[in-house]
Amino acid sequence: MTVVTVGTEETRLVVLRGNSASGKSSVAAGIRDRFGRGLAVVGQDNLRRIVLRERDRPGAANIGLIGLIARYALDAGYHVVVEGILYADHYGDMLARLFADHRGPTHLYYLHVPFEQTLARHAAKPIANEVSEPQLRDWYRELDLLSGGTETVIGDDSTLKETIDRIMLDTGLADLPALDR
Template identity: 85%
Template structure:
């Protein structure tokens, strides 16, 4: 078992350019301290510099990082494309092991809109339309209907509000920091 009855675990998935990172950052900014952001891109691309494939090391690193933060009393958002066939088993076990409430969301953006959004990102000159099309998976949902699908009709603020309220984070205080005199 991991975390406490009071910790919140939020899984935020979707295709590239669906707004996952923006939503996760905005939820954390609005909540305040005490909410750990476990980003797939950071751990997979920056920390490990590995490709996304079944059984890759980042899957375990995402899992252990989320578990560590939950055990330390942080609420956690696990955010990324997190393909169901690569990450589904790990996410299911993490959900099953978490003592507190767990909520999962899938940000659904149609391919054509994904291409338009991607063109505005700094990485657009490195990653072309062909690669984006090959990565895209229409409604790559986890089994058992555990995810709430949020479509493009939901604005960033509406999505953040929904997650904060659904998860109960809206009613919780941010974590107090210990003050040190150095």
């Protein structure tokens, strides 16, 4: 098996996973706002729903595209936040290869929100009228963690600011300068 290295020893790779309405996109945006230029956000929803307009299923094209974009950005010297529901059984192999190939620090987080809170948060989202409670219930997977115990679980008791602060400190991004791009 050929090892393909990606990024540098200085690039940071952060993965934010969790169910719908768990705060992944808000956390990713907050990290980018706090860090500044030089941090790429690779969002599953944007690539799957907007760019490719495909359903989330095993073997779908967005899986490889997410990996490809993350690798490209890391090789270009960007820190990368990959965020999305990213079901373990659909995305786990791609993520494992990305982690194994990344030369710099990699940090994985699972944002855990109980289903009842998912429903309440979903009601405030722009797509609330497009997705029903039965659909949300069908999508919801309780603690859909990747194999290997590599993810840090952050519960719903952590505020948005606390979650961003924690990830900035854990990853070392808080101590790094934004890149002049």
